[in-house]
Amino acid sequence: MGGSPRTLLINPTITSRSSARFPLALLNLAAALDRNGHSQIIDGNVDRDLIGATLAAIESDRFDAIGVSVMGGPQIAPSIEVSRVIRERYPQLPIIWGGYFPTLYTDTALSAPYVDYAIRGQAEESLPELVAALARPGAPAIANIGSLSWKHDGSVVHNPNRRFSLGDSGIVLPYEKLGDPRRYLARTFLGERTAAHQAAIGCRFRCTFCGVNAMFGGMTALPTAKRLERDLSYLKYELGADSIQFFDHNFFDREVDMIPLLEVMAKLEMPWWCYARSDALLNLSESTWELVRKSRLRMAYVGAESPSGAMLKEIRKGTRPDQTLQVAELCRKNGVIPELSFMVAPPQNTLEETEHTFEFIRELKRINPASEIIVYIYTPLPESSKHEKDRGKHASMPLLDLHGEPVVFPSSPEEWTERRWVDYACHADAPWLTDELRRHIQDFVTVLRCRFPTVQDLRSPSWAKRGLSAMASWRYRRRQYDRPWELNLANRLVRLRMPQVSGL
Known part of the structure; x- marks a missing residue:
């Protein structure tokens, strides 16, 4: 292809724009890639038209590979969507998945026709080596790249893990690749x-x-x-x-x-x-x-x-x-x-x-x-x-569901987008929970968070939080957690922040 290797890095949408934080994994990868090449970042948490932004980038530049950072849970669906579109429009462009999902579920990720390579664990060394191998004839063989999994003759090959490291390029992360980095504050x-x-x-x-x-x-x-x-x-x-x-x-x-x-x-x-x-x-x-x-x-x-x-x-x-x-x-x-x-x-x-x-x-x-x-x-x-x-x-x-049957985990990325598996990945539900226990847990959490509203909640007015706390006090004191209808009703108006869902 000629020229230095060029990589498009994508962070698929996983949160609201107001909750967007620096895509630190991609910033570290960009710093590594830019030592001997060029990289561009698209952050779906800020660029809400992820597909449009991705296609516009590919149409306006030359890339040797696409790197997609994939967490489990709600980020799977947009990761699939953007990868499918790239594969349909640019079938020869290699697509690389990295991050927690392909590390934990490598074979599952590579079962998809729109994923060509998966990097397990750290990618700051493996990704530049892989992009160089894809971009230049005579580069180190793909089979020698540590922590890489790839498809070969209809089967999946897992290269040995590479050493763990915390490299330091000596420079501050390339925040300028995000446009105005202050919008992430x-x-x-x-x-x-x-x-x-x-x-x-x-x-x-x-x-x-x-x-x-x-x-x-x-x-x-x-x-x-x-x-x-x-x-x-x-x-x-x-x-x-x-x-x-x-x-x-x-x-x-x-x-x-x-x-x-x-x-x-x-x-x-x-x-x-x-x-x-x-x-x-x-x-x-x-x-x-x-x-x-x-x-x-x-x-x-x-x-x-x-x-x-x-x-x-x-x-x-x-x-x-x-x-x-x-x-x-x-x-x-x-x-x-x-x-x-x-x-x-x-x-x-x-x-x-x-x-x-x-x-x-x-x-x-x-x-x-x-x-x-x-x-x-x-x-x-x-x-x-x-x-x-x-x-x-x-x-x-062995993990058994409510019927005493072994829990069978998904074998494709698409299966991981089903609500029950998104909830499993987010620690919000499990196959062995009864409806009664599921509701009991939800009710306890409702009473607890109303009785003790989080200090992280800057949106709800103080008077509303005090009111909810007072409403929940008798339930908390008497351990009467079940069916807190009045708290659920009040919370529809106040909408207390839930740190386990939204973080800071």
């Missing part, structure tokens, strides 16, 4: 212009249910303090960001490694939100907590998962229920809001575990009323989606 409870950023990637813990472990295999990499300060200073002084939402898979790691990063945060003093673990926070010394306070950490999202020690051990969480209670108190003393997530309705002891979790949540609210609670349905990954290091090593009970 959002008003949140953290500030008027909150920017999304990812410093560390991966997580060294091996939770069996977690897509991060399946993608990175228990590996993690933290940035240098120099890099973090460079990146955040650009966001603050060049773009005008006044707060940060970290998309790190697990921001807090070992204390000795965190101190230089917290010193940077304390220097910049930008209110921030991040993911954390209860054990990591509990292990911080008082001097480090002083840095945390100075850095203005506002909220930490902690995966509490379950009040059952046995279940935490089974899913290899590595934490204990008592640590969840302790971290709620610790955060209260240090002015940090703990946002604690729980997984209810596991396949075994479904009702008992769910009721136990409800009571545990009440205890947390007693210890720290400011604690924010997120309730998900426990929807574990199929064995085939786990990281290769973990497959077959930790035998678990």
